[in-house]
Amino acid sequence: MFSGNFANSSFDEGRNYGVVDNDWQDVDDLGALFEADWSQKKPDLACTRLPVSPVNARARLLALIDGARTTLDIEALYLNDSALLKAVAAAQRRGVVVRLLINDPSFGLGDGSAERGLKTAGVAVRRSGALFIHAKVLIIDGGALFVGSQNFSRSALDSNREVGVVVGKKELDLARVQRTFDQDWGASKAL
Numbered sequence: 001m002f003s004g005n006f007a008n009s010s011f012d013e014g015r016n017y018g019v020v021d022n023d024w025q026d027v028d029d030l031g032a033l034f035e036a037d038w039s040q041k042k043p044d045l046a047c048t049r050l051p052v053s054p055v056n057a058r059a060r061l062l063a064l065i066d067g068a069r070t071t072l073d074i075e076a077l078y079l080n081d082s083a084l085l086k087a088v089a090a091a092q093r094r095g096v097v098v099r100l101l102i103n104d105p106s107f108g109l110g111d112g113s114a115e116r117g118l119k120t121a122g123v124a125v126r127r128s129g130a131l132f133i134h135a136k137v138l139i140i141d142g143g144a145l146f147v148g149s150q151n152f153s154r155s156a157l158d159s160n161r162e163v164g165v166v167v168g169k170k171e172l173d174l175a176r177v178q179r180t181f182d183q184d185w186g187a188s189k190a191l
């Protein structure tokens with residue numbers, strides 16, 4: 001899974017995250033999803049752990065956010081889906097330490113207004129500054145990671161075919177991902 005596009009800029013510039021997923025069930029599910037889309041049939045995603053838009057991604061992302069108990073770090077191009085915004089604010093209210101790092105609105109993608117609402121609700125919100133952020137990442141309690149192609153917007157969750165994956169410490173060096181987020185956070189600016 002990769003948060004970038006298949007363009008040189010996604011590999012050479014800015015921040016994207018990728019996960020090599022060797023889980024045979026995920027690979028089979030991705031193949032079945034491709035075949036269903038190719039045949040223009042409804043995919044059967046009942047048993048998959050993959051968040052897939054527009055089928056189940058919003059519900060799965062909400063479950064991840066709602067399941068956060070201690071920390072929730074989000075690095076994204078932007079976050080303006082109303083259900084996700086409400087869930088992030090609710091996480092903050094229940095005592096989860098939430099940090100949201102979005103792409104600087106000066107890049108012309110998103111204006112920061114939805115994210116400013118989270119800042120008003122007490123969420124630590126920062127913008128990237130010089131770094132272009134194209135990432136779509138949630139780090140939950142330092143023990144689980146979502147990475148995918150879904151922007152955290154209504155159109156990406158309701159209208160586009162997007163796919164992500166949720167992995168844990170046994171599958172990925174989450175400490176490395178956390179260090180990268182922390183470095184980006186340290187280089188960011190107030191929204």
